[in-house]
Amino acid sequence: MNTTVMDHNMSSERRPGEERKFIGDRGDYFLNRIQGETNGNVSACYQCERCTNACPVSHFMDIKPHQVIRYVQLGWREDLLRSSTIWVCLSCEMCTTYCPNEVRVAEIINHLRNIAAHSSIAPKEKQLAVFHRTFLEVLSKSGRVNEFRLMKAFYSKPHILSEKIKSGNLKEELLLGLALLKKGRLKPFSTRSKLTKDIRKAYIQSRGEIV
Ligand code: SF4
Ligand code: SF4
Structure with missing residues (x-):
């Protein structure tokens, strides 16, 4: 049975036209x-x-x-x-x-x-969702996250590059990457972790797949 909710910490007053919220069915x-x-x-x-x-x-x-x-x-x-x-x-x-x-x-x-x-709901922050997935993919491949490899993989994902160009953020991000490269904070190469196999196994299991 649904019960009306008056949540003082969130919004104690409903605005005109705003729907009354109920406790979720389940x-x-x-x-x-x-x-x-x-x-x-x-x-x-x-x-x-x-x-x-x-x-x-x-x-x-x-x-x-x-x-x-x-x-x-x-x-x-x-x-x-x-x-x-x-x-x-x-x-x-x-x-x-x-x-x-x-x-x-x-x-x-x-x-x-x-x-x-893992749901069919479209993420509200598309680029952050793609970044999150790319991070896990890079981690599962080499057992650690190399920032250079991560950004390369991220920019290779569909629509990311074109959206960066459209938003005008690309130049700023490339300059930042260049500055970090010059300071030695961005390393193009890295070795694989000895734990790569275990991390990959955990990654596959977290997606609900059988190892
Ligand atoms: S810190 Fe946040 S989660 Fe913890 S009791 Fe307070 S409101 Fe709840
Ligand atoms: S873990 Fe997330 S929600 Fe918690 S303080 Fe950090 S950014 Fe905020």
């Missing part, structure tokens, strides 16, 4: 699933907002970290998987560190990103 199922899969203490969150205040990029998120946790409690799966937040998050774990209740905010956002990556 709210408990989603909450239990996320808690079980991340070992996060989601039910313990009391919306103190310390996670959001500690987050260096919350300004760029459409659903703030403390709201992500509230959405999980309410079973608002679709909103989360369609959000920019899951792609903007840097996985820096500041939110997890500052949370007094061991909710594991960073781990939950990372997990939601993985669920979104």
Whole structure:
């Protein structure tokens, strides 16, 4: 049965024409699933907002970290998987560190990103989603991430180069790459890690494929 929700920490007042939100049909199922899969203490969150205040990029998120946790409690799966937040998050774990209740905010956002990556929902931040996938591909191939190889692989993905040219960011990024190359911070070559096989296995398993 649906229950209306008045969430004081998110939006206590509805704007004209705005739809009333309900607890997700399978709210408990989603909450239990996320808690079980991340070992996060989601039910313990009391919306103190310390996670959001500690987050260096919350300004760029459409659903703030403390709201992500509230959405999980309410079973608002679709909103989360369609959000920019899951792609903007840097996985820096500041939110997890500052949370007094061991909710594991960073781990939950990372997990939601993985669920979104395996779903048919188009990512709100397309370039960040492609970057995320490319990062994992490069990691699984050589067991470590070489920035030069990563950027080469990223720019080779469909539409990335043309979108960079269109946005006017290409020149700035190339100049930055050149500066890093000159300072020796960008190395064109790197050796493979001895753990490549294990990392590749974990990568394949995370995609739900049999090794
Ligand atoms: S810091 Fe922890 S308890 Fe506070 S709002 Fe964030 S997740 Fe909830
Ligand atoms: S892990 Fe993500 S949500 Fe948490 S503080 Fe860092 S950027 Fe913000």
